[in-house]
Amino acid sequence: MLTDKAVVMKCKIIPSDLKAIINSISKIESDTLLLVVDNKVYSLLEQEMDIVQEIQNKGKKVILWKSSEGEKAKSFDEYQCCVEFFLEKGIHRNCHLVAIGGGATTDFGGFVASTLLRGIKWTCVPTTLLAMIDAGIGGKTGINSKSGKNLIGSFYLPENVYINTAFLQTLPQREISSGLGEMIKYSFLNRSIYEELIKGKDYKEQIINCAQFKQQIVEEDFLELKNRKFLNLGHTFGHGLERIYNIPHGIAVVWGMALIFKIIQEENYLSELRLLLDILKWQEVDPPWHNKRFPSKDLYDYISRDKKRTSRNSIDLILLDKIGTPKIEKFFLDDLEKKLDKHESKLRIFNLRSAGHIIF
Template sequence: MDSKIEFCEIDKLVSSIEKIETDQILLIADLNVWGMYSKIVPLLELKGKKVIFWKAPDGEKVKTFENLNSAVNFFLSKNVHRNAHLISLGGGATSDFSGMVAAILLRGIKWSTIPTTLLSMVDAGIGGKVAINSAHGKNLIGAFHHPENIWIAHEFLETLPKEEFQSGLGEIIKYAFLNKEINNSIKTEEPLLEIIKKCVLYKEAIVKEDFKEKGQRKILNFGHTLGHAIETTYSLSHGISVCWGIAIVLGIFQKKNLLSELNELKELLSLDLEDSPWLNKTFPISDIMRLVKKDKKSTSSTEMDFIFCEEIGTPTIEKISFEKIEKTLMDKSDELRKLSI
């Protein structure tokens, strides 16, 4: 099943939701977003709908077993029915969590999402991957559950904190390596909204081809294997961590070093990314490898799918052993210490 993606003005959101054929709307909203937008987007006042509201902790803090249990039992206590429709309002963590609630509540109910961050607009809100985190890593407990609707309203970006905006730019850089058209749009300095639309449509096309990530969809993980480990180790934002993951792939693992390309894209998008968090320090290989081995892209106990991009627009998927990943990091530890963009 495909999601209906609509680029719309923020004042059209309420009327769009009111058209959903249900008498029961379950709302999960990031508490920070709700604090800023509850009057602008009055989702508690939908005509002909009973709205049941669970307010979510902000950001990644929501993606826990405890919150999943709380939200599911709260909705069940309100006598929700199988034709209820869940709406997510927030960034990528909120949509990950909301989709997980929708996937397991009454064995699965329909849901839709309103992404409010740049990262969720171009990536996390699209594709039907839903999840919570565990003590062993990010997004290791989840499902595939397509949202019915994805409403993208650019006005949310006007109040987005700089760190969140920068995180979204990091994910856009990933797309610029995967797709020549997006790469060219950045280099010809097209408006950001056009670049966002191209990222959305590119991901949508790949998801349609490979919903459950058995083949081509894996390329969307470019930079993510090491990026997720860096995110956990250094508590960096997702997009910035992915960029550092890409930098290591380009400068350490590939035959063709494309760090100059990464630097050009970074400058064009005004992404603050210069010194690595481990610059002139020892890269924590053992900690990183412990997290890499628990990554969802593992295909056996000894190897995983790894994404390379030797040429813009032609990413490749290769199986690589954990032993080789660790050996490469160790052999090039001096280069890692000096890595910068």
Template sequence: MSDPITVSTGTRKEYPIYIGSNLGQSLYHFIQRFHPSKAFAVIDENVLDLHEAKIMDELGSYFEELLIYSVPAGEASKNFDQYQKLTDFILNNHAERSIPLFAIGGGVTGDLAGFAASTALRGIPLIHIPTTLLAMVDSSIGGKTGINHAAGKNLIGSFYQPEAVFSDLSYLETLENREWVNGMSEIIKYGFIADPVILDDIFTLSESASGRDPNAWKDLIKRSAMIKNKFVSEDVNEKGIRAYLNFGHTFAHVIEQCGSYGDYSHGEAVFAGMYGAVFVSNKLGSEIDLSNLNRLRPFYELSLKSLDRSSEDLTRMMRTDKKVKDGIIRLILLEQIGSPYIKEMDNEDLITASWEFIRSRF
């Protein structure tokens, strides 16, 4: 296994990201810093069904008491009700500030568990064990935690950095195809905002015979994590360039909201959202080749025909996005591939036209 990636947040000690197959030994050495009497494990219900033996072997064999909270699968679990139930579980089981919490699952589990860890006792140690492609390349890195609200996605949350991230590729062996594609979108995003070579590499790998071999994806996962680390380390609390990581996401969050956080996965919505961002970029003078998205479109079994809002309504819904400033929608656009910028959009007709373009593609 290669050396871990080190994340520096500027406000606290650095933490490592381990990437490799069967990281049990590395995990064992790391958790010895904690007292073996107790730990919390917040686990996606599907992951628990598939990997309980592995989890108990790696964590249950060290901690005398491993208290497991099972999170219902799906984006709908990022809500007040699950947050309260999880917080009750932590506090009613005699939490202490030295007792760690392991978040084991995809982005939903990580966001929910991270928010609970950040608020219970004003903060208990958090260790991410991401089990999906999306979580490994994006959501487990950088300290964003939170839950959704009826008014919009991720509107309630905190910045709370973990103690470590263990991206064990062996978990990807049981990942369903839709979840695999879900994670591809975030890697594609990194290609657009930072490394154009990724766009060719992800297409080549996806088309190859080893397109679903987790170990074949190790390099792309590591490169993606390094890009995320670069933006996070330079802008921990998203006051500037970290916002570039939201390329396509302002559109995506509206799509997810319209689907009640269940009809469309985050990655599907991001993929559609990137069409909107490229459309606006090109209308403002860029020349981004849409073939970079079009050739990956066959991997996505996505239709937006059921969106029951007008394009004008979708544009108005974007005003609830966290990046809105003084009531003005802010988009992440591209001067060219690899050169993102933030644009305050006073031309809402152009945004509405971009929604029409997105609809025409899906």
């Protein structure tokens, strides 16, 4: 049985600029650093500085793996090529892996670190909003299987998480929306994050609050046996939609929450969701199934195979008692299927436009 409180406490979140990040990476206690960098991020960084050269100038050996862009990295093929590449270079157990990229790269890099030589230390440098506040924190690592996302993985904490919001300057708007989706999820889970967002504070000021909130939950429940499950608000439907429509994770989570609020909970949470989206100037107000049939069957099929399912005929859903107070409720899969079928025609015209433009 894993009991990892001590390991959890080692994970530090440090807001920093790129130069300071390079300095900190160069001070990591290891003579050899394995850099796993998202290919696109690497090209963008190259325009600013040669990070490999900078780190080597500070006396480290650097072995660089440029990983396929985004989600493409989370495959068996990429995993095999990457670990074989590092092993051929003659690495040792004190090598330290540094993953630089969005959540896909940090999931992938962390998984490589957790399995290489039965586990080497690693550091996470998130470059997307979603990875800064969520994916990069908490040590869930993994790759995808044909049967679903993140089905092969490990719980394996990074030693450090270095957050530099300047990375967001090059991030496409859709990926910002995706990160905002997770931020909105936090605001339903944590009253003070909700209040700050409602005040209309710039989301960048919220990044460290969100990162620390996630870190705190992870410290309380590293293995997701209790409160960490709350972070899955919107994810049961969200993961299904992400898979069916190939949309960014955080955007799928917003639609996942919208479905929970629409078909399972009272609708006042839907108004709160619309309000937050409006404040954050969220663009994705039409659902991925816009003008098409709502995919009840595909969604149900996905949910009934979800790895978070804890029994053959039921699933735990995260709902809200009130804003800031989530709860877990068991749902029979049969009942869920009936609810999806019942709402299918109404969901066809559902959207998240703000009050005044609500069609539904």
